[in-house]
Amino acid sequence: MQTSRTIPSRLAKRAHYDADTVHAILDEALFCTVSYVMNDQPMAIPTAHARKNDEIYIHGSVGSHFIRQIQQGGTVCISVMLTDGLVLAKSAFHHSVNYRSVILFGTARTVTGEAEKMEALALITDHLVPGRWDDLRPTTDSELRKTTVLAFSLAESSAKVRTGGPSDDPEDADLPTWSGVVPMQTVRLAPVPATGSEPPVALPAYLQS
């Protein structure tokens, strides 16, 4: 949604407000940065998240200072960035980055219903490793009580996306300098089993690639 907080002051052509774009970025990014204000000063914490419809969930210990602070209802700014490539122009000035980012502003809704809380934890777990939740023993009542789940609406969210090659000045076109994009990607390597786990357990299908 376009509000004074989500319309970028520069490069507005890179802004997107459609749910599909925002959702795809939030779903691909495993981690977000939660920024908030405490004693008039900025604080920021990276954490895992998961989306359901037009909300995202985060979680933390009920004893977490961070969680307790944002439960008080102040505005929170949540940002994610996926970096897709380094854009190398013929001048330093036009170097850039291909990225997909989302920013959202909102206030925390503490999830109190046990069923929704459990579903949110399943979504966060399966966001990191799809299929993991159903392979785990049930979460206990005690574990659930020790965990706070917060939801944030995506109503005031926006995406910014840069794609493509460098935009060089025309007078630089013939410089004998390589220009283009160095693509970047986050990859998962072969899983490493925990030591001392006896009897050994076969790697589940959802971890085989």
Add this chain to the structure above:
Amino acid sequence: MQTSRTIPSRLAKRAHYDADTVHAILDEALFCTVSYVMNDQPMAIPTAHARKNDEIYIHGSVGSHFIRQIQQGGTVCISVMLTDGLVLAKSAFHHSVNYRSVILFGTARTVTGEAEKMEALALITDHLVPGRWDDLRPTTDSELRKTTVLAFSLAESSAKVRTGGPSDDPEDADLPTWSGVVPMQTVRLAPVPATGSEPPVALPAYLQS
């Protein structure tokens, strides 16, 4: 340095304050998130950075709302996170992430000297692609005038690091659930030359891997 803002309220055993740890994380991470307060509300912007000694530099357009806001001298919170692996325990509750993060609090010093400004831009460029700066035509006075460079002291910074496998409850040890770590890594793929760049330029040595 340990201050009330850099001592974590939880998991203090993961905190590190030595310069070597903080520097290594800032040097490996290409991007940071700059959080600040505007009209009593949190804002966050991802950007590139580079370190020199006990400061980091960021840059932006002189017209950037973000840059102009933090030049006014309010406290800024800069955070970076490198994710090294997903930690899969036998219970959802003990799932975790192996990460290396840095957080720092400070106020912007606007770099006014032309030589320092140019050096900072070279450091930011070479942080993304080592060796790139010397391959580029000189930055012009006009480009330099359009760019603001800000420096932040690392005096009030700290790192948090988690490594190793899952920490399961002893009573879960014999569950037939795979546990361990899925390592994650950010990789660079083969460079893609810009279209319409004539005559073709050979890939420089610093981009060959």
